[in-house]
Amino acid sequence: MKDFENSLDTMLEKAFKTISNGVENTKSYFHTPTVCTFEGQDISARTVVLREFNEQERILRFHTDQRSPKIFQIRENNIATVHAYDQEEKIQIRLKGSIEIHHQDSITKNAWKNTREMSKECYSVKDSPSKEIDNPVEFDIDKNQIDREMGYENFAVNLFTFQYLEILYLKRSGHRRAMFKWDNDEIKKNWLIP
Template sequence: MDLNRFEAAAWAALSEAAADPQSGFRYLTLCTVDAALQPQARTVVLRQCADDRRTLTFHTDVRSPKWQEMAANPQVTVLGYCHQRRLQLRLTGQAECYAAGTDIARAAWYGLPQHTRQTYTGGPPGEARAIADGLPEAAAAEAGECRFGVVIVRASVLDAYQLQRNDNQRALFHYSFDGGLQEREWLNP
């Protein structure tokens, strides 16, 4: 496989995952650094992939530690491994956070099904759970809009590693801010 096809296959796999809940790359690991300079990792759901701009989109609660971490340091790493494809993708880049009230967050919120909106109605992520407040289901879900945020990761580097029975392949791709390919090279696996 040549570098062009290898890169295209990696981005195609991410694009497919954004539309397919059963895809191996649907759930990715987002890595940030906290205030104590400790690495933090958590699983996020890939909502969109724009391969032409080299961006990945996730949703989160704006009260979550990861939101605060990205506000303080937008440099992140996203890691995924698809067992079916035997492909690992590690992307580094910058997170752009869009809170409630922004056009991006508003459009994403109104595109969510009711049951997903309810995800944002409880207490702050990671805190002790309180007893339900008894709001009607639809009203509770709408109350979550102010807690909803969109994270767009603009990849600057893609490290793609294809495991094979023989001759594993690994390549590194560097991108400009607008997603243009700047450099690419094969790496030793």
């Protein structure tokens, strides 16, 4: 996409393309963005795999173990920020929105059906993620012993919907930074000083 930095509309288009590319392209930095949520008064950040991007609805899909602390934290406060920086593209994207958790419903069923066998294994770990333990070896997954389908009961889908997108493009001749804010069907767009 050439000269996308010259208009707000093409900046947004580029941002959407960059996020989209992160779904299938495992080499893209947007394949593993950072999701930040509240942990009481603290902020918690972690890497997750981007599974789907619905451009129309501005929804990013992530998977997680429903026993993990972040699920409880998000249920308390679902405000979230997603961030990634692509070193090759020299593009940083920041998204602000909220997360909806799904567990054992049509959304998780569909996502589980399309989850690779290897990824399903993670959900069969015998205790909750983040639990303090003495010996990590005890928690290694024995691939021959587990019934991968049992992991479904621990499988959760996080749907992150954003209302704010900011893109920063680093360019020798002059950086470009722009913000986009959605309010129902209205969209406010503006350049920002980089």
